[in-house]
Amino acid sequence: MSVEKQRVINASANLLKSYLQKMLVIHLEKSEQQLFDAIDSKKMDAATGDIKVLQKASLYIPSLYIDSVIKNLSSFSASSNPTVGEAFASSVETEDWSGLQLLGTDEIEGQLLIDGYIANCESELADVLYALARRIEFVSGTDELKASKNPFGPAILLKTYVELLKGESFSKQAHNILCESFSQEVLTNLGDVLGEINEVFVQAGILPTLPKPKIKNTNAAVKRAAQSFANEKVAHTNHEQAPVTEQPITTAKVSMAEIDPALYTGLVEMAQVYRSQQGDSMVSDGLTVSGQQLPTTELVDTLTHLQKEGAVEGIDIAESVRLKIGERIQVDGQRQPYAEQDDTLIDVVAMFFDVILQDRQLPDTVRAMIAQLQIPILKVAMIDKEFFAKKSHPARKFLNAMSQAGLGVSEKNRQIRSAVFEKMEELVERVLMEFGNDVEIFAELNEEFDVFMEQQQRQIDVIEERSRKVTKSTEQLELTKRQAAYEIALRLNGKSVPEFIQLFLDDAWKDVLVLALLRREREPQETQKCIEVIDRLVVSVVEPADDAARELIIEGLARLLKDIKVGLENISYDFHQSVPFFKELESWHKQLLVMRVGEQDNIPVAEKVVMVEVNEDLCDNLEEDLLQELESKKAQMPNDKFSKLASKIDVGDWVEYTGEDGGVLRAKLSWKSSVTMQCLFVNDCGVKAMDISLDDLAEAFRQKRMTIIGQERAPLVDRVLAGMKSLMTSKSAEPGLA
Structure with missing residues (x-):
């Protein structure tokens, strides 16, 4: 790398370092305050301990974090490393699921949340990240720099921070608070410093061919906002200076x-x-x-x-x-x-x-x-x-x-x-x-309120989408587990296998398959490999039809055992827990495969091996199975107006209900699952209010704990005029009333 290019990298690193030093202080202070608030609201039992851990970690986490980020950036100066940041990025990616002891729901939800923060930031900063990536490729000689490996990108910045948090004894709630705060304080405000870094590259003459940026016409909005601000200041000034007389x-x-x-x-x-x-x-x-x-x-x-x-x-x-x-x-x-x-x-x-x-x-x-x-x-x-x-x-x-x-x-x-x-x-x-x-004052206030609500709605939409993603992620995980169980049942159906095989597939390999299914968009071949392991394992424990089939199974045993061990390592399965399984498998294989056909009668049956007949009542596919289950649940609901009301509720409908403290609350249906009957409701700020099943929703209507408000399908004045007409003795519509 030339001296000029190295100077650009160093200057960029200094800009990023300065930004991170400032924002990490803000982030850690706000996180600590959130933990104190959690104590006051009694939302976290372990908040006191988390605060102590955070106060201690705040003394060294910023420096460790910045050192890690800058160290990754320094890889630019190593000419022997043409794939910039690859070693670090890949190490982070391979560790994403390393703590998932058999894919616990909490850990996967946490990972999906982190992915959501990254995706939101990458979407907001798409233009500047694209420009930086192309310039980094030019400087480093890299053919294609993925977003997940961009050393200035949100993926590296957030995942580096998450790796540091793993070394601290935070509770799950505190970990989530820290990650969300990091996203809000550090990632959300990243655009300005990335713009400055991009300008450093530009001034150094690093100008690869880039697509023309889209020019957004924001003049009208800016003028409206400025006028609204001016009107507001004048109004407040007049109110303060001129008493009512x-x-x-x-x-x-x-x-x-x-x-x-x-x-x-x-x-x-x-x-x-x-x-x-x-x-x-x-x-x-x-x-x-x-x-x-x-x-x-x-x-x-x-x-x-x-x-x-x-x-x-x-x-x-x-x-x-x-x-x-x-x-x-x-x-x-x-x-x-x-x-x-x-x-x-x-x-x-x-x-x-x-x-x-x-x-x-x-x-x-x-x-x-x-x-x-x-x-x-x-x-x-x-x-x-x-x-x-x-x-x-x-x-x-x-x-x-x-x-x-x-x-x-x-x-x-x-x-x-x-x-x-x-x-x-x-x-x-x-x-x-x-x-x-x-009356033009109403037009002016309307314009001001429109600008204000556009800004508020953008924030509400982001928060609501985040709430939906969390709920959808939970359902996705449950459906993925169902799919994994279905694939295993499909391959055992109608077969007689040793009980330890069925237990292994249901208790351990199902989680290997779940992980592969969650990653199938990124690594589609892994899912097929996991399913093939099931097929090969089942074939290996069923008596072969002839000697040729036996020889074929024996030839594939070494690869089968290796593939099983690799799969278990991917989910960090405890090695000691897997030892009994491999011993039983080895014993069974010796009995079943060592002797020729017809000679098994001369050797004793392996001890403590119980055979199980698997006869599942399976549909042709999982979707049909889930649909039948959904229809069955609906059929079990009472056939009354409350069940019908719950079934017909639409996304966007508001409900009114009584909170735990006795206060009256409102929530809007943000998402309704077509598979599991779950309904997500959010409040007026877009924050999750409740996650409730369709039958529980019907029961809440039935018990009068909740009433449906619906949507504002007609403007207020139109509704009021219609109500006034209904009060008139004459039921006919009067001319001229709009």
Whole structure:
């Protein structure tokens, strides 16, 4: 390697070292805090011991880790090692499963989690990792550098760290916390330093042919985010600097347009239905109505004052808005009459919000939050005739967005102050404080909320996908074990074999086959080799048909025994446990294969060898077997509406249930297995809430421990208007109501 290339490698190593030194400190501090939190929440029994181990290990793990990473990078300077990082990478890969004593579920799940962290990071950093890999190939003379062997890549960085953790006595939970934290703190922020390292290569003139990067059009999003930030700062500044005072609100620009007659007819009928339900005294507010008609501009002005007072003092959503207005404008128990249109809109909007408060899809806390907007929405209806007629009206879109974002909020979520709920509260407060007579404020807040929710949804999607992967990995492992057991049963079916052979295949070789099946995409030939060992082993313990068959078996014994030992080594099977099996096998082979056909009667039968007849009731394939099992489980479920409800629940449907502490929670169905009837539910942050079988879900519905909420298939305002129509005496759809 030339001096210039070595200089580039050294400079890159220094950049990576500096980054790792900084991020490891952050990672270890946050991991320690997570362990302390686990103690407080009583989620980990061994957390105290793990904290002590971590505090001690934090003194030397960073330096050991960085030394290991830099040592791997130093292989660039060895011209005799053209396959860069191969020795280290392969050693890590071969150790992935070394601790899996007979493939324990916890260890495999841990490995699948690590693979998931790596895959997510490689996906996020695909462009810069690709560029670096091509330049590393150019520097080192390597033909093709795999992602798993890239010394700057997440696979090497995370697996090096995992190897160091194996030398410490952490509990399984602490190990998982450390790996997840490393992924979040070290790998997630890796992009910037990799960009700097790539630039070092570029400046050194190491420019192999690379594909054109895709240019992402992010200008619009950046502008929206910047504008939202500016609006937010202005709002907070105004709120802090200008206390609410009882000053007249300018209404000169308010345009009170007439409502379309067809639409207005429907609104009048709604108002009449509402009044008939509430009683005649409600219309007069209990006051004497006399004098000249109150101008709409003055009514809107009064509403604005009430709105701002409510923002400061709090809003009692149970108190009638009509009564609030009457109390505000009355003089000695008398008030002026309202314009007919205003009078109608007051009651229609009151009815509108009464229906919202009865909307079962919305959590109580979100219904109460949206109900605070009754006065602003009443003002919108008076100022802008399009509110009831146009689905794209900004105020309607704002209500719909709040409803959709709040669908998964529960009382517990509200108490822990989720980012989405806090943003919703902030936007409602801004409407109450800032909305005068310009309905465009709803369009501005909609745009800001859209940008915010896009960012939040990306985070939620990542967390939810991680939750799904963990659950799917668990099912994949169980199905793989079923497949391994099926393959063994298929080869023993209808045969008479020594009992120790059946026990060996079921207790030991099944795990060898499971490992091969898990790796079949990467090493497809290994699965076939494991299955062939079963076939050859079974043939070797069944009496041969003739002397030629005997000779053929004897010739293959050495290779068979070697293949069995290699397979057991792959799962770190205890050598001492395998000794009795090999002794029994040797004894059986001597009895069965040494003598010619017809001469076995002259030698004693091997001691303690029990023959077993294997007659499994197997389907033609595993998929059919699993399908029959699934149908059998469904048939055993009670044939009632609760079982049907559980069977029909769709991905995306929300349920409401009572938590262990008695609090009401909500969770969304994120994944539903078509094989095992398992259902994964996540909370509004994408975190796993529960993993439950279909029959247990039906039982929870049956016992009323859980109710199904469903999905928000129609926007909030559309649902509310439909609910208002259903309350009308006339069941016919009214024209003009959108």
